[in-house]
Amino acid sequence: MSGIDAALAGAPRARAHHLAEIVVRFRELGIVLALLIVVGGTSIDNSRFLSSTSLQQLLSGAAIVALLAIGETLVIVTRNVDLSIGSILGLSAYATGAIYVHHPGVSLVLVILAGAAIGLACGIVNGAITTLCRVPSLVVTLGTLYVIRGLDASWAGGNQINSSSLPDSFNELGYGKLLGVPYLGLITIACVIVATYGMRSYRSGRDLYAIGSNPEAARLAGIPVDLRVFATFAISGAIAGFAGVLWLAFFGSVDSTAGTGYEFEVVAAVVVGGVAIFGGSGSVLGAALGALLLNTIASSLVVINVSSYWVQAIQGALLVIAIAFDRLISLRLAPALRTRRSTRE
Amino acid sequence: MSSETARTAPAAPTLLQRLMRWESALVLLLIGTVVLGDRLSPAFLKSGNFFYVGLNIGEVAIIALPLALIVITGEIDLSVASMLGLSGTILADLTSRGVNVWIAMAITLAFGLLMGLFNGLLVTKVGLPSLAVTIGTLTLYRGIAQIVLPNSSLGGFPESLTNIGVVPIRGTQIPWSIAIYAVLVVGFAVTLHATPVGRAIFAIGSNQEAAYFSGIRVKRIKLGLFVLSGFFCALAGILFTLRFASARYDAGTGLELNAVLIVLLGGISIFGGRGTMLGLVLATCVIAALQSGLTLHLMSPQDQNVVIGGLLVASVILPNASSIYGRARTRIASAGARRASRRVTPSGGPS
Numbered sequence: 288m289s290g291i292d293a294a295l296a297g298a299p300r301a302r303a304h305h306l307a308e309i310v311v312r313f314r315e316l317g318i319v320l321a322l323l324i325v326v327g328g329t330s331i332d333n334s335r336f337l338s339s340t341s342l343q344q345l346l347s348g349a350a351i352v353a354l355l356a357i358g359e360t361l362v363i364v365t366r367n368v369d370l371s372i373g374s375i376l377g378l379s380a381y382a383t384g385a386i387y388v389h390h391p392g393v394s395l396v397l398v399i400l401a402g403a404a405i406g407l408a409c410g411i412v413n414g415a416i417t418t419l420c421r422v423p424s425l426v427v428t429l430g431t432l433y434v435i436r437g438l439d440a441s442w443a444g445g446n447q448i449n450s451s452s453l454p455d456s457f458n459e460l461g462y463g464k465l466l467g468v469p470y471l472g473l474i475t476i477a478c479v480i481v482a483t484y485g486m487r488s489y490r491s492g493r494d495l496y497a498i499g500s501n502p503e504a505a506r507l508a509g510i511p512v513d514l515r516v517f518a519t520f521a522i523s524g525a526i527a528g529f530a531g532v533l534w535l536a537f538f539g540s541v542d543s544t545a546g547t548g549y550e551f552e553v554v555a556a557v558v559v560g561g562v563a564i565f566g567g568s569g570s571v572l573g574a575a576l577g578a579l580l581l582n583t584i585a586s587s588l589v590v591i592n593v594s595s596y597w598v599q600a601i602q603g604a605l606l607v608i609a610i611a612f613d614r615l616i617s618l619r620l621a622p623a624l625r626t627r628r629s630t631r632e
Numbered sequence: 633m634s635s636e637t638a639r640t641a642p643a644a645p646t647l648l649q650r651l652m653r654w655e656s657a658l659v660l661l662l663i664g665t666v667v668l669g670d671r672l673s674p675a676f677l678k679s680g681n682f683f684y685v686g687l688n689i690g691e692v693a694i695i696a697l698p699l700a701l702i703v704i705t706g707e708i709d710l711s712v713a714s715m716l717g718l719s720g721t722i723l724a725d726l727t728s729r730g731v732n733v734w735i736a737m738a739i740t741l742a743f744g745l746l747m748g749l750f751n752g753l754l755v756t757k758v759g760l761p762s763l764a765v766t767i768g769t770l771t772l773y774r775g776i777a778q779i780v781l782p783n784s785s786l787g788g789f790p791e792s793l794t795n796i797g798v799v800p801i802r803g804t805q806i807p808w809s810i811a812i813y814a815v816l817v818v819g820f821a822v823t824l825h826a827t828p829v830g831r832a833i834f835a836i837g838s839n840q841e842a843a844y845f846s847g848i849r850v851k852r853i854k855l856g857l858f859v860l861s862g863f864f865c866a867l868a869g870i871l872f873t874l875r876f877a878s879a880r881y882d883a884g885t886g887l888e889l890n891a892v893l894i895v896l897l898g899g900i901s902i903f904g905g906r907g908t909m910l911g912l913v914l915a916t917c918v919i920a921a922l923q924s925g926l927t928l929h930l931m932s933p934q935d936q937n938v939v940i941g942g943l944l945v946a947s948v949i950l951p952n953a954s955s956i957y958g959r960a961r962t963r964i965a966s967a968g969a970r971r972a973s974r975r976v977t978p979s980g981g982p983s
Contacts, residue, residue, distance in 0.1 A: 368763075416945060416949065419956065420948070420949045420952055420956055421952060421955075421956070421959075422948040422949060422952060423902045423903065423948070425902055426896050426902055426944065426945075426948045427945055427948065429889060429892060429893070429896075429941075429944060430941045430942065430943075430944035430945035430948075431941065431945065432889070432941065433889070433893075433937040433938070433940055433941025433944065434937070434938050434941035434942055434945070435941075436934070436937055436941075437934050437935060437936070437937030437938035437939075437941060438938060439934075440932075440934030440935075440937070441932065441934045441935045441938070543934070548886075551710075551767050551770060551771070554764075554767055555767055555768070555771070558764045558767070564761045564763055564764045565761060594782075596778045596779050596782040596783070597775070597778075597779055598775070599771060599774060599775030599778055600771075600772060600774075600775025600776045600778065600779055601775065602771055602775065603768055603769065603770070603771030603772025603773070603774070603775045603776075604772050604775075606767070606768035606771060606772070607754065607765065607768040607769060607772060610760055610764050610765060610768055611754065611758050611760060614758060614759060614760050615758075618759075
């Protein structure tokens, strides 16, 4: 940080531009750096933190929140927010369990498709209400958060579905590994790659940033704003549904409270990952790394023997610091960026 | 958005137009809920039930008051329930250490001011979006509560105080929290609708820049509102703790959503600049009556969530129903015109 400061203050203009460009282009580098510091610092205290089992656990633990963060990023980039993902995840996870209870022999692919379809249906409802009725998504998804959780709870009642009702092939999905990398991690990495490519290189992906930067201008420029926003909600819902299936595979049992409070955890990960809460900037990779960072910090606090009672407070403090830090950096960079832009023009 | 909606010149509102507002709909909704509640259960309109209805909604209703003002300025405070929980644990911790309960309450309220100040400074001085900040402090405050009071509940309050959760004000059926709420509502309504500060709050929500350039101290007012929110959350936390005669670190988890629900159902725009205290109070009554009626009808809290969530979604759709209809008509009409023009000039494209 101090190095950047010094460079920005004293260095000639061209150099400042260069640095600014690097920091802005690779915002994710900062998160990776923080991640390395956390992992490094913890492993000095306890070398087993760097063991392959521990790293695998870190990856699978963060995978589901990271997956949800992908969908949430798409939505937040367009200056909307999806608060219903936790409820969608819960509904889909319970539905998956119920499918296995009633039809024990059903194939894995079908189950995954069913989970994603449930999520997609919920996402379509969110998107349709938000775009057709032009109402704030915060309100709509807060409402569907209640509705979907309520449907889930009245369906599940006090019932709990345990791993004994689930086939081994399904549980394998949560714990299995390929070349030492857990399936959950692989799935999330694959989704991040696909989403990153889509957001960077496809016109519809770029449209999302335009919409988030200035919805009115995007509309006037001929971007089908409603269609794009609708699609992001549908995708976010489908991802949450898919994540519900993985959630059940990972945790092995499900009741009506699955995924409660995930919405805040995911939004936190997205914000830590450098996605602007009012849209227009940020990347899927950053959001996924944000989820990984938050999860790693939580685990490392346990490893270095911080009382588990302190974990939540420290996480909250770090979250506030991360948001403030991000803001300070962008404030420092704003003048440099402005000159860069003007010289280009 | 504005490019598509037809703009009509503002005419003097007729009586009908004046009656066509969200508050009227809420009144109808409230009447409907009460009638429904009476149908569902003979106990609904008993005066004893009124006491329990008030008791259940009291704390959230108090939290919703400052939250409404914050939402009108275009910000949001999601940390309210965590502030409530933390205040309760501090009160219990102090009294268990032998501090006089009244002094402990004063310290708790002061701590509430501090929590609100922290939120407010991050929003106004550092310039962070309140949505992000208060999601952070939601976790932070709840986490501190867990440090103060890990894993157990702590009681030991004098019975004269914990009675406020069981006994109404003498001679009436009014719970103490509702009495406090009633006084506060008057104060908030006067401040919002009849003072320069209230006008400033609306101005900030409508157009922050314009408000700033017309001499309104935007940041100071926002900071003040966040501090106010902290204070009243602490007050609600004290009431909540006394009602259950014990404090837990997870007390009131998720209440932030209920508070936001009441604010939004009250017709207060999430984008700021619009809303009335009347709407807020009516929405509070609707939610309270609905919860009570459905509970007496033996509907599970989960099923109630479906009803309440659906109501919230409906509450944002219905006020826009006419503009949605209008937009659909324009779209159909313009599609028809396009088709017609294509028929006239088969080559297509503008000449």
